[in-house]
Amino acid sequence: MNSPRIPLLLALAATGACAASAADFSPAIVYDFGGKFDRSFNQSASVGAERFKKETGIAVHEFEIQNASQREQIMRQFARRGASIIVAVGFTQASAVETVAKEYPDVKFAVIDGLVDLPNVESINFREQESSFLCGMAAAMASKTGSVGFVGGMDIPLIRKFALGYRAGVAYVNPKDEVFENMTGTTPAAWTNPSEGSELAKSQFGRGADVVFHAAGATGIGVMQAAADAGLLSIGCDSNQDYLHPGSVLTSAVKRVDVAVYTVFTEARAGTWKAGPRVLGLAEDGVDYSLDEYNRKLVTPEMEKRLNQAKADIIAGKISVPEYKAP
Amino acid sequence: MKPADKLPRWAEFGLLPAINLCAALLISGAVIRLIGESPWAAFKLMAAGAFGAQDSIGYTLFYATDFVFTGLAVAVAFHAGLFNIGGEGQAYVGGLGVGLVCLAFGSCSPWLVIPLAIASGCAFGAAWAFVPGWLQARRGSHIVITTIMANFIASALMTYLLVNVLIKPGQQSPETREFGPGAAMPPVHELLARIGISFAPSPFNMASLLALVACALVWAFLWRTRWGYALRVVGQNPQAAVYAGISPERTIMVAMTISGGLAGCLAVNELMGSQHRILLDFPGGAGFVGIAVALMGRNHPVGILAASLLFGALYQGGSQLSFDMPHVNRDMVILIQGLVILFCGALENVFRAPLAALLRPRAARPSP
Structure with missing residues (x-):
């Protein structure tokens, strides 16, 4: 039973520096109604969160919204439990982010597809x-x-x-x-x-x-x-x-919601995160048409x-x- | 229900629902075990999530308030023999009534805005329910079908209005601007703070008082007025009602109008108490939960209060459960809620006959 744990411990020890910051850095993400497995918008966000998790070993707290009143409640809870940055996925979350971000000015927020003008909120929009x-x-x-x-x-x-x-x-x-x-x-x-x-x-x-x-x-x-x-x-x-x-x-x-989420988490962890609007289009590789072996x-x-x-x-x-x- | 299965009152309203609830939790527990989490820990989290802290209690009561309104709406129609599936749409359109008043008079005194908004929400919800009621009474169109259709029409109407007319200029999300300060239903934690009691903030607001008043009024109406009597007679036997000089058509329309008005009050709780703006799909399924609440509460205001509290706790506890146990996602929570509805509403007779047999005095048992 113990054997699988040893490599894990070794890995943790090897990335001691990471482990230390992992304890301080606690990212959270709130998905919208579609749910994280919608194979589309929310899933793209979850791919970004997974990538961050895999590369850094830092746990990402997640929640899928079920009804409108939950949004504020969940964001507040993440904020209260010491989340470093909270990413809200979807335009419907903007007003909840606005309310909770005002209550927790020390917590960083990012909203995707919405616009919130507060000093601790980054608003990411795409030129779809x-x-x-x-x-x-x-x-x-x-x-x-x-x-x-x-x-x-x-x-x-x-x-x-x-x-x-x-x-x-x-x-x-x-x-x-x-x-x-x-x-x-x-x-x-x-x-x-x-x-x-x-x-x-x-x-x-x-x-x-x-x-x-x-x-x-x-x-x-x-x-x-x-x-x-x-x-x-x-x-x-x-x-x-x-x-x-x-x-x-x-x-x-x-x-590329995944890139957006990944970037937000990475920047927040590195301390280079900035509040304010960010618009991603073709020029920023935020949107594109796809070309791969399946449609070649x-x-x-x-x-x-x-x-x-x-x-x-x-x-x-x-x-x-x-x-x-x-x- | 066969007369032989009649239970004593304490068993009917206490023991039987408790057994049904336990059965639902037992199966939920088995499923939670299957996905590799401890059912005991899960239920403990759920209970603590619903009642463990002040703000959890606030949220539980906030959700319960929604369900009281929609549960009463279903119950009133049910007593007239009508199955109102349209609580969702009536609440949604009621939100339009509440919202328009709040947007127009939001800067006036709350003493003016709140009663006006409640009246307007009731009126809009009632009007939306009156149409299927009229169609049922005068044209014989089945109420189940027409109310479901009205739900879709309501959401089409509201989407259109929110996207094209009421949307706050210059934003993506189809929502109105925020209501003015006069249009906020006072939250309970603020009122308590005024008398020196500190209570964690939550959307639990004075609409809950309105819900209690609605319970009392519905009870008084159904069991203490002639109209309520007429309504129940029509529900139990329309032919007898005609013989007694009661017009079933008129009664059906009255019942649906009251039902819609009650559903419309949900918007007072959701919009004035929590969201402070009209937004897409704010009823969030509470209209449908109302059906389960009414079924479980045996269409009686007291039962509906208890059932609403249970569903409020399931909602709030469930969201806490999926927050704290990442493996239990929201679909799992819906499964638990679904099992409770299944056992307490649809399958309530499974344990009735055995329980009745068990409780029947030995002498009264029919000889084989």
Whole structure:
């Protein structure tokens, strides 16, 4: 029974310096409704937390939110129990972060997809419209029918941001292409309803679309399944989802929430963490389109060339991608 | 229920629910053991999480307040023979009523805003429930179907309003701006602080008093007024009601309106007591938990109070459990809550017959 523990002890002893700071540094992360295994947004955050855990050996405290009142309660508890930094994942958490961060000015906070203007909060936002633009271009280039689809989770500003960028990308390649846009629902179940996602994708295929992009969390799993079943193409979201259906997933609009979480933890530990807004786009490698062994055959060299050109142009400011602004 | 299975009152309201609860916890314990944690430690954490500290108690009572409102809503409809599944939507729309008043008059005196907001929340919830009530009474559309549909319409309406109309300008999250200072339901810890008792901060607020008042009013209405009598007669036998000169149609609409008004009060607790803004999906399933609460509380205000307290404790204790035991994630907590609902609500008759047989006086037992 004792034998497996000895290497562990040795490892701890070897990284004595780390162990000492591990005792002081206590990071925490609060996931949103989707849960840490949504294969998309929250999971991406959890990948970042896992990476930090693995590389430093420091335990990361985690919590998955179940109802709205829990947010403040849990953040307060993390703060009270001596968390060094608390990362809140998702736009819905911004107001809770604002309340709790005021009560605990010595604790560091970071909110992803939200904006909180306090001296101890870092607000990380992504330019999702830029990766959506590239995915729109890829969809338009890959489409044979001249119509493509978009399945969103809920009709909220964040998802409109994806949709607007996607439309602009499609129009950039072929202004005449038609874009079908559907939202899944109006309840939180909209993010966790693969069967509805699959139905929406099928209806868009029925109307002639042959590529469909989802920005719908776990609902997107159904969208991608429907595309794979129909022998058509889908585009993943947030995490790199190319591996889910090799040969059917054209690309993914990757949002490097994992890098953001990892960076926040690392900087906080090193003492270089800074409060304030941080916006991550193509230029900062915060968002991108994915290209790996699973979709290599789907993205032709011409497509890749054009996408990379557009990417460079967006970074250089030659292409301006429209950004959805809430009313 | 067969007449032979009738239990003495103490067994009906005390022993039987306790046995059901134990059975649910036994199976939950087995599952917790399966994933490699100690069930004993888990239940201890849960109990301590619900009642172990002042703020835990505050949160437990805060959640319980939600469930009292939705539980009463289900119970009133149930006494009229109606299964109101629409508490969630009625509470959501009630939140619109509460929120609009709070946004408009938030800077006025609380003495004006609070009664106005309560009335407005009730009115909005009641109006939302009246529609299925009217459809049931006048058109025969089944209340279960129409209230479920109304839930979806409510969330579509609220999402639309929050995203396009009420959203605080210049932000991502579909939420309104914060209510003014006059629109806050006074938290209990602040009131206690005024009389010199220090109590840890929590969202536990004066809406809980409103919940107690609602319990008393519902009891008085159902068992001490002619309208309440009419409502119960319609629930038990609509033909007899007609014979007695009671209009079932009218009674159904009245019952649903009251039911919706009670559900709408949830928003007073959630929005004025805790969130101080309207946000997406703030009822968070409390409308559905209300069904379980009413079932478990035998549709009686006292039973509903007790059941709400249990579910409040399960919510708060459960969240504490998954906070302290990383292996017990939120799905596990939902499983425990689900088992309690299953045993106390749906399977309550499993132990009834054996218990009745056991408790029946020997002489009264039918000879074989």
